[in-house]
Amino acid sequence: MSVTEVKVPAGYVPVYTKPKSLSDARFTYCPGCHHGIFTRLVAEAIDELGIQERTVGIAPVGCAVFLSDFFRCDFVQAAHGRACAVATGIKRANPDLIVFSYQGDGDLAAIGTAETVHAANRGENITVIFVNNQIYGMTGGEMAPTTLPGMRTVTTPEGRDVRTTGYPLRVSEMLAQLDGPSYITRQAVFDVRHVQMARKAIIKAFKNQIEGKGFSLVEIVAACPTNIRISPVEGNRWVAEQTLKYFPLGDLKVRD
Amino acid sequence: MSVTEVKVPAGYVPVYTKPKSLSDARFTYCPGCHHGIFTRLVAEAIDELGIQERTVGIAPVGCAVFLSDFFRCDFVQAAHGRACAVATGIKRANPDLIVFSYQGDGDLAAIGTAETVHAANRGENITVIFVNNQIYGMTGGEMAPTTLPGMRTVTTPEGRDVRTTGYPLRVSEMLAQLDGPSYITRQAVFDVRHVQMARKAIIKAFKNQIEGKGFSLVEIVAACPTNIRISPVEGNRWVAEQTLKYFPLGDLKVRD
């Protein structure tokens, strides 16, 4: 008999079930990809704040491109890197909507640099989920601006050489310099404790928007097991041991 | 008799004459525009370092678009905002060349944000002259990312409203956050003392490149008398009294 056919006997109450704002569509991420955790946490935040009916999500170009299939709220698919500009257009057109973008590090930190910096500097009242997995996942593992020194990728076969390609770009530290943003934080999900912290951060980032506090960005340091060619469990260790050296966790800017 | 027909009697030696690396073409800037001073200082630096024959300049789109007419060295005219990418292409193709870009604040800080941030982050071994006149000069006085709060421009007829357009973007502070750059400084030319300091900074920025130290950027805070609708002399005062409040002078990053 299949373990999955477990019936719930009387006397049990649910502790955790799939968030209401998620559809029944399976995620298209690879097994053990952290994207799935963030996607779930965003849905949990939307549920917790009860904003599903006024939320508009912005799907990036990247492994999260299918995002609109997973959510039960309005969605738009943005051109690669332009999510913050699209978000600006939506929010300015209809300030009652809760607008969030969900972007990878190639999307936000490379091609989308200008749109991100200026949306942040204008203090656009939007929420940005920034998935830093140090790689271009969807296209097959090319270097991202966040790729670690010496890390092998499809476009750095000998490992990233900082002399020719520079050091990992710390976008959050850079944005924290600006007057515009109200909340910039870096989180991770390599263990349950950090999942819970990341969850809180995402909720705060949405709350800020509801309260009209302006630009909030949650960077989440992630692993891409498929392209690093390690197991999902090793992926958690990779984040904890390798990535945090360059991307320390914590709040970089909190304006209240 | 015209004061300009002054002959130089015997016994006098030149203290100051037009830099060798400048052509005889008149500058196309408005009367009293600070652009003219920076253009001259760049020429003085090229003379002082004796690099005229290996220097390639990059003209922006902006009031400095005619730059190639003024200099006696190789020049390329770059698309609006892309000078740092063009500089990267030239320098990578031929590292023996001394490559400098000369860009306005619309060019570098708005449309060119991504190219600037990533050239800086890669530590490209180039020299960037960044003219922050808080306005789009050539197109007739629109708001720039650097425009001061409350400042009236063609696109902020009621004065820049920081709630909808954000605060002046401090590009140099932002770039100083990155690991790549070796020298980031902010200068001005509203009086002779500052002209001399700006001159030293520009020379250092070129020296760094000769010594292979990597990305150097000299921001120069300037006035655009034509679009602010004040006299050139008032322009100097404007910089000293208004602009420096938001753009304090000095070195923001020096790596040695």
Added chain:
Amino acid sequence: METGVIFAGFGGQGILLAGKILARAAMEKGFEVTWLPSYGPEMRGGTANCTVVIADEPVGSPIVGSPQVLVAMNGPSFARFLPRVAPGGAVIANSSLILERQERPDVRVVWAPMNEIAQELGEPRCANMVGLGAAVKALGILPLAAVIAAMEEELGARGREKLVEVNRQALYRGFAWATEAR
């Protein structure tokens, strides 16, 4: 009927405004009209010019190969545009600034010391209105009053009511000068 007028001079001389006032006056009088400026950075410091076309049917081309009237407020523009004036046309030339005084047998040239007249009126910036006043006479299709009214509207729109009076004087002086000029 379709007439072309070209105004030309240095950047700061109020060339575009003079043309605009003429165009507005013609419009108010029920003519079809176009006003086409030279534009962009070359205006800054350099030279400026504009073309006004006045017609009684919808205007086709806003650019004019050979204008009926040319108002030349400095030397370079006089030299540049004189050859293009239509035979039998007129030129209002600013004798204050134009040194090489060419002529053309088939064109009437009215030499007006626009800057001096403006100085006399105590407002150097109204030299352009002297030129316009003279042009109105040479053109002969619009009453000066209509041009004065248009001038008042334009200056009003710019919040320069204070300057209306002196500019009216300048228009009269220019008109008179062209009337008496032989």
Added chain:
Amino acid sequence: METGVIFAGFGGQGILLAGKILARAAMEKGFEVTWLPSYGPEMRGGTANCTVVIADEPVGSPIVGSPQVLVAMNGPSFARFLPRVAPGGAVIANSSLILERQERPDVRVVWAPMNEIAQELGEPRCANMVGLGAAVKALGILPLAAVIAAMEEELGARGREKLVEVNRQALYRGFAWATEAR
């Protein structure tokens, strides 16, 4: 002569490699050949397939409407591609994973327990070679030796020399299975 072979299955089953080895073998034997993979994210997790065309004149279309031989390593691809197989063609079907066993009167289906055989050989990942071995037999235009050589080259290029031996066994087993299959 122009023959098309389609390999299809899950992402991780080594579908593309099997096709590539066949293509290389054909090339070494002097045939004209093309290898066309399905590509992009849909491969990840999802399904993969590739088409190999072998011909004695330059290959025109690298896509094939109706292949001579189909190697189907899982249920979905068996269901999807069976209808397209050319009449008189052959299908190598992985009985380990394909549950709904459709047939076609005009097509010979060889049921091979590829995963079990691979398990027996102690290397689950070589199930694709079992399928390839069987396909070589069904195809009948290439000597198995050429395919083995191509396999060695491909694995060598990937630095997987260690796996050569077990994959050779798998090719033999697949070839034999198809030979004995009734």
Added chain:
Amino acid sequence: MKVLMRGNEATAEAAIRAGCRCYFCYPITPQGELVEYMARHLPRHGGVFLQAESEVAAINMVYGAAAAGVRTMTSSSSPGISLKMEGISYLAGARLPAVIVNVMRAGPGLGNIAPAQGDYFQATKGGGHGDYRLIVLAPSTAQEAAELVMLAFDLSDRYRVPAMILADGMLGQMMEPVELPEPIPPEKIPEKPWALTGARGRPPNVVSSFDLDPYRFREVLRALWQTYREIEKNEVRWEEYQVEDAELLLVAYGTMGRICRTVVRKARKEGLRVGLFRPITLWPFPYEPLRRLAEKIPVILTVELSAGQMWEDVRLAVEGRAKTPFYGELGGVVPTPEEILSEVKKHVRD
């Protein structure tokens, strides 16, 4: 009551009257006055004026505002329009209505700021990637600019196809009397049930141009092309002037169209039987009406401020029925009526 306005200003005011409530721009000559006008007036109408950090950002802001269901516009000039190509392709693919104004200047490259018509192919054949079309309207007067802007918003909403106003520096800069169209009352603007307004009491809406499955995506594009065919059937617009007895037909659009009007007058004065065909919709191009004229007029002279772009559509319409010479200027040079007339004389009666 007529007002003296620049083409740029008439375009801006008409957009406001058409109900445009989100305008995103980036400065560039020769469309500066359009930006300036919007900055001064749009906020007074409760609209959003935002100067973006680049043309790329501006078009993507338009994409967002359009997805939210608001009438939205951006404007630029040639080099800036090139930067919008990806965004425009996205608008077309996602079926978002929006208006893009291109006040053309001389290219390629930085070129200069003088009037030109070198972006015809880009506008009508798709300068962006993939198979899409824009509704392209070419005004020849400030008055027509105002009217076509109103039309552009209507057609764009009706068909969910982005529309482009293809003007040039001369039209943008020149002033002439304009009778402004009446503002459209908000309730007259069509509902947009597909827009992103929050999934309250309805299933979620998704705005996207993405479909990984070629067969599904093909269906999406077939529907799109169905719409294009309808537009080709319903929306072709053009003007004919003195064509009845013409021995030579001038074909020109935008400001060259109005200049050629003067050429026709001058030619007629000299007894030359010259007519004018002025396409108003560049896409859909008026192939049929032009083909009909080509049946009886032996010489069809295309005049453009380009090396010959619309000329190809003229030849596709004529298909060898008549001679199809071309006269063009490059680099921002605008020919005078006299210059064009002398070109005409080379072809008429020979």
Added chain:
Amino acid sequence: MKVLMRGNEATAEAAIRAGCRCYFCYPITPQGELVEYMARHLPRHGGVFLQAESEVAAINMVYGAAAAGVRTMTSSSSPGISLKMEGISYLAGARLPAVIVNVMRAGPGLGNIAPAQGDYFQATKGGGHGDYRLIVLAPSTAQEAAELVMLAFDLSDRYRVPAMILADGMLGQMMEPVELPEPIPPEKIPEKPWALTGARGRPPNVVSSFDLDPYRFREVLRALWQTYREIEKNEVRWEEYQVEDAELLLVAYGTMGRICRTVVRKARKEGLRVGLFRPITLWPFPYEPLRRLAEKIPVILTVELSAGQMWEDVRLAVEGRAKTPFYGELGGVVPTPEEILSEVKKHVRD
């Protein structure tokens, strides 16, 4: 000796052998293997491989490297190519030689990553602003890709006109045996006296597409168009297959060209007299040779992975001399030879 290679890999290797020493890219499917190959091999040849922050940056890096006189290339796929439009227009205006590879995918918008030919207009008519042309070469096999890349660098240097390789996802992804061309010895690469190498012992060189004076700029563009006319005279390339007795002529380029080759074979087997005309240079397009065939072949069927783009050039060539039906697929769907053949049957002998 033949090697089994993907079209993407053959393109990359050929670029290296052509002396390309600066390659700037941004990742995108389906040209990923091209980027990957360059990353692994170009540095070994002393070349510069640099992954840019965007396609816009990449094309402007190419602009810089080309100005410095080096053979340089970038590659992308449809959406990424759209972002390069301004930069490409600048390259053309500044007369800089460079090679741009477009491995086309289905659009508009994000579309999908399947093979398509929807960027023909963009490539051949100028997707960027202003009057310019690219030399556009369309390979149909990995072998031809390698050869045309070598040719692209040569032509681009000779005429100082940027060249584009217009391929698609199928050609990029598929493998076939390739006989690689011999590397070009550095000394064979033409001198570039105009390049920015430092003004030592010569007057300064300036690379620019900017000239504020329309009359001066017109002269620059007239010279440019003079060059284009030369290219049209000298460089037209195409392939004819079984056209002699053809009753129906297929016109197709790139991978559709090779697929139609199979269609011809299948048709001939069935006794249908079908031939193939395959343009190799899409610009300059082989108008003349096609027109000659149109004199004797009654039906000319254009087949594209688009809604009908090259079709317009075919009709411009044919000018009504023959019937010109069209068969196209959209959205990344690639027709099988069988499907095309049944389309052929609708037109042959009726």
Added chain:
Amino acid sequence: MPKGLVRVDKERCKGCGLCVNACPFGVLTITSELNRYGYLVAGATAPEKCTGCGMCAQMCPDAAIEVYRVVKEAV
């Protein structure tokens, strides 16, 4: 009856093992059961040890886990 109860949605699960790793009590393992997508799915092989802490669900990247807890005796 055990304090907690965990259910894995077989078709959502991709067998990544993060839940197995996250469970403090070894309740879950990757079973030998293939789902329709070819993944070996996770299951509660020691259900009696489950406390209903929910850590597995919080870690699951595919939102494939539901967790229940027994209601405390009438409080």
Added chain:
Amino acid sequence: MPKGLVRVDKERCKGCGLCVNACPFGVLTITSELNRYGYLVAGATAPEKCTGCGMCAQMCPDAAIEVYRVVKEAV
């Protein structure tokens, strides 16, 4: 003879006045002389006061100024 001597290139000068403002000794003023471009140009109207300090030239946005200094008596 004065320690310093200053020359203004009449055609480069745009009459901005920055030199006038920069000169510590009031040597320069904007004259009533128009150049070919319509600008009133600067000139040394009190040349005797010039020390040759060069401040005017360092301030000039149009590189229109040359400055000379008298050679010190045989050092």
